Amino acid sequence: MKIAIEEDKCCGAGQCVLVSPEVFDQRDEDGIVVLLEPNPPQEQYATVREAAAVCPAAAIEVHE
Amino acid sequence: MTETLPPMPVQRTRPLDPPLEYDQLREEQPVTRVRFPNGSAGWLVTRFEEGSQVFSDPRMSARRPRHDTPEGEVSEAGEEAPFNPTFVMMDEPDHSLYRRLLTGRFTPKSVQKNLQPYIDRIVDEHLDAIEAGPETFDFVQAIALPIPCLVICELLGVPYEDRDGFHHATEIMMDMANSREERDRGAKWLIDYITELVAKKRATGAGEGLLAELIRVADAEGSFLTDDELIGMGVLLLFAGHDTTAAMMGLSALTLLTHPEQRQDLADNPAKIGPAVEELLRYLTIVQFGLGRVAKEDLEIGGRHIAKGELVVVAMPAANRDPRVFDNPDTPDFDRKMTRHLAFGYGVHQCLGQNIARAELKTVLPRLFARFPHLRLALPAEEVPMDTYGTNYAVKKLMVTR
Ligand code: HEM
Ligand code: SF4
Numbered sequence: 001m002k003i004a005i006e007e008d009k010c011c012g013a014g015q016c017v018l019v020s021p022e023v024f025d026q027r028d029e030d031g032i033v034v035l036l037e038p039n040p041p042q043e044q045y046a047t048v049r050e051a052a053a054v055c056p057a058a059a060i061e062v063h064e
Numbered sequence: 065m066t067e068t069l070p071p072m073p074v075q076r077t078r079p080l081d082p083p084l085e086y087d088q089l090r091e092e093q094p095v096t097r098v099r100f101p102n103g104s105a106g107w108l109v110t111r112f113e114e115g116s117q118v119f120s121d122p123r124m125s126a127r128r129p130r131h132d133t134p135e136g137e138v139s140e141a142g143e144e145a146p147f148n149p150t151f152v153m154m155d156e157p158d159h160s161l162y163r164r165l166l167t168g169r170f171t172p173k174s175v176q177k178n179l180q181p182y183i184d185r186i187v188d189e190h191l192d193a194i195e196a197g198p199e200t201f202d203f204v205q206a207i208a209l210p211i212p213c214l215v216i217c218e219l220l221g222v223p224y225e226d227r228d229g230f231h232h233a234t235e236i237m238m239d240m241a242n243s244r245e246e247r248d249r250g251a252k253w254l255i256d257y258i259t260e261l262v263a264k265k266r267a268t269g270a271g272e273g274l275l276a277e278l279i280r281v282a283d284a285e286g287s288f289l290t291d292d293e294l295i296g297m298g299v300l301l302l303f304a305g306h307d308t309t310a311a312m313m314g315l316s317a318l319t320l321l322t323h324p325e326q327r328q329d330l331a332d333n334p335a336k337i338g339p340a341v342e343e344l345l346r347y348l349t350i351v352q353f354g355l356g357r358v359a360k361e362d363l364e365i366g367g368r369h370i371a372k373g374e375l376v377v378v379a380m381p382a383a384n385r386d387p388r389v390f391d392n393p394d395t396p397d398f399d400r401k402m403t404r405h406l407a408f409g410y411g412v413h414q415c416l417g418q419n420i421a422r423a424e425l426k427t428v429l430p431r432l433f434a435r436f437p438h439l440r441l442a443l444p445a446e447e448v449p450m451d452t453y454g455t456n457y458a459v460k461k462l463m464v465t466r
Contacts, residue, residue, distance in 0.1 A: 011160065011412040012167030014419055015404075028174070031167030054404045056414035058120060 001045055002063040003052075005035050009059035016051040016060060023048055024060075033059060069099040072108055072131075072377070074353065079450055080319060081394060082352070082381035086110055090382055095366035100131035101240070101353070104138045106375030107368070108354075112390075112406065114366040115383035118376050119411035124357035126413055127153045131377050132353035132455065137244055141358060146251040148296030152413070155360075159412060162297070165281055165289070166416060169219065169274055175419045179215060183427050186214050191435050194466060200442045203462040207432065208313035209306075211424055216305035219420070220298065221273020222261065230257060234303040240353075241453040251299075258298040262291075274301070301417075308350065309421045311451075311458035316344045316429055318459055319396060322445050326396050327433060333398075334430055340398040341425045346384045346405035347396045352457040354379040355409060380406040436466040 003023070012031030016024040023044055025034040040048055045064075052060040073083035089096060094111040109115045118124055127141045141153070151162035168174060190207050197206075213231060217224045236242060236250030258275075265276055266283075275298055282289040320327045330340050356377045359370045370376060383406050385393040390402065408415035415421070433439060441448070442463040449460040 008157075008160075009412075011163060011414065012171065013414050013416075014170070014172045017172050018419075026171045026173065027168070028171075029168050030164045031171045031174075032164070050403055056120070056410045057412050 001040060001042075001048065003035060003038055003040065003048060004061040004063070005033050006059045006061070007032050009057045011057045011059075013056055015054040015056065019054060020044065020047040020051040024051060067097070067099075067105055069097055069105055072098045072100050072353075072379075074101060076450075076452065079445070079448070080315070080322075080348065082349070082379075082385065086379060086382035086385070090386060095368040100375075100377065101135065102131060102133040102137045103135055104129065104131055104375065106131065106356070106377060107365070107370060109365065109376060109378045110382035110386075111366065112383045112386035112388065115378040115380065115406055116410050117365060118357055118378050119355075119406075119409055119413070121363070121411075122156065123360050123363050124376065125155050125360050126159070126357060127155065128356040128358045128375060131356050131375060132240055134240055134243070146248045147255050147299045148292045150293050150296045150300065152300060156412065161288070162293070163412075163416065165278065166274070166297070166301075169277075170416050170419055172419045175423050179219065179420060180423055180427075182218055183211070183215060183423055186211060187427050187431055191431060195435070200463060200465045203317050203464050204310070204314050204459060205461075207428060208317065208459075208462070209310045211313070211428060212306040212309035215309075215420060215424060216302060219273065219305070220275045220301055221265070221271060222275065222302065226257070230254060230302055231306065233257070234307050237303065238307060238455045239451075239453055240455065254299045254303060255295060258295050258302065262295060262298065305417055305420070308417075308456050309424055311350045311454070311456040312345070312348065312421065313425060313428060314459040314462050315348045315350065315457065316341075316425060317432065317464075318441075318445070318448060318462060319344060319348065320429065320433065321439065321441050321464070323396060326398060329398050330430065331433060331437070334434075336398045337426050337430050339400070339402075341422055341429070342402060342405065343396055343398055343400055344425070345407035346390070346402065348457070349381040349384045349405075349407045350456045350458065351407070351409075352381055353377075353455065354381070378406070380409070438466065440465055 010033045023037045023040050052062045073085035077084050090110040095109050098108045129141045151159045213227045233250040233253035237247050278294050282294045354377045356375050359374050361372050387393050408418045442465045451458040451460050
């Protein structure tokens with residue numbers, strides 16, 4: 001699995017961090033998403049897919 | 065020339081369920097033309113996927129006229145707002161420019177670190193006060209209103225002594241049973257209040273809190289943030305931050321008090337509080353008249369052709385009960401497997417304060433029922449007075465016995 005984020009789209013709602021804190025974080029200053037794990041281990045796949053699905057701004061792209 | 069159209073459903077039959085006409089609309093006409101409460105015409109969307117699409121389509125503009133104002137009060141996009149609505153009515157890329165001035169203070173991490181300890185303390189203090197007070201009390205005045213007011217005051221750096229004033233002004237502004245003049249009077253009070261507070265903070269060197277941070281942004285050399293916008297954002301945060309959460313807290317308590325099985329489930333499984341709060345947000349969807357967007361070009365939603373300039377309203381209370389997405393949608397179920405809901409909207413305007421609202425609800429609800437295990441309604445559920453005209457659906461008063 002490969003993850004790509006689009007910072008420009010992110011509205012900082014933090015939904016990704018709530019479902020997948022091992023893979024996503026947010027910058028302190030402006031809440032923009034930070035990708036901690038561009039190639040997450042398999043046990044994270046389910047939560048990463050969920051993070052991409054909940055992101056209100058479609059800022060997370062997952063390639064499998 | 066006026067089109068003959070069915071009205072948007074607004075009347076509830078059961079207090080915790082959206083108008084029953086939605087069930088038929090959702091099945092037969094999920095994207096359909098209606099007449100809104102104020103008499104304007106447009107599209108109403110009652111399904112979840114189509115609703116999500118409206119919120120996330122960049123061809124849909126957030127600069128919209130109101131649809132939920134009283135009969136006859138039809139106006140142009142943005143024109144009726146007595147204060148500068150700033151990013152709420154902006155589209156990209158401007159919207160992000162403003163919203164990002166704030167987002168850092170609203171992340172789950174920041175809320176956990178900067179607000180959760182405060183929330184823990186004030187919730188316990190208010191529960192202590194209930195224990196020391198009369199056996200029968202109004203949950204709205206005792207908890208549902210003061211906690212969100214205290215939290216927004218703490219976040220913004222607004223003196224809590226002023227709460228009666230700003231809450232009263234908010235109520236007047238949000239109550240669609242009031243005339244435009246009356247509602248504007250409420251808004252004017254809030255604008256004057258924030259204007260004065262900003263002046264005071266400037267005079268004394270700004271200090272702490274989000275309002276002070278915004279003042280520093282506005283006062284920086286070459287800043288794009290005008291005073292009008294600074295005040296608009298202050299007003300927005302003050303009312304959006306307390307009225308919504310208070311409404312949600314009161315209705316959540318009523319829901320648990322009238323659903324003993326769910327209440328027991330939560331008491332037995334405290335770890336379910338996260339999913340329980342999401343489910344209550346979905347089930348109650350307090351933004352009862354939905355949210356509008358305007359098509360910036362001709363487009364299609366759910367197979368219907370929407371023309372450029374037309375108003376499209378997503379009825380989130382209907383969409384959040386869509387059986388295509390939620391099994392047994394009319395039953396609160398804390399074991400529900402749910403990825404997302406529309407109670408906070410969707411797309412780039414999705415509620416900025418959602419993590420604060422979650423933190424407050426997740427703290428208050430379990431502690432309330434743990435502290436007062438015999439808590440019960442002091443009058444029959446049908447007699448609980450509901451705020452049916454508010455932008456946010458709510459209980460007006462919730463008399464309970466501990
Ligand atoms: C349970 C409580 C709450 C509910 C149900 C709620 C609901 C919503 C909804 C549905 C929207 C989307 C508006 C749109 O798309 O046009 C929204 C936006 C917003 N909310 Fe909340 N809200 C809640 C609590 C809060 C709190 C606590 C704050 C502030 C501390 C807040 C501040 C905002 C702001 C600033 C926006 C505008 C975001 C934007 O346009 O980018 N809300 N809220
Ligand atoms: S959920 Fe999406 S919009 Fe929200 S912080 Fe994560 S990437 Fe950004």
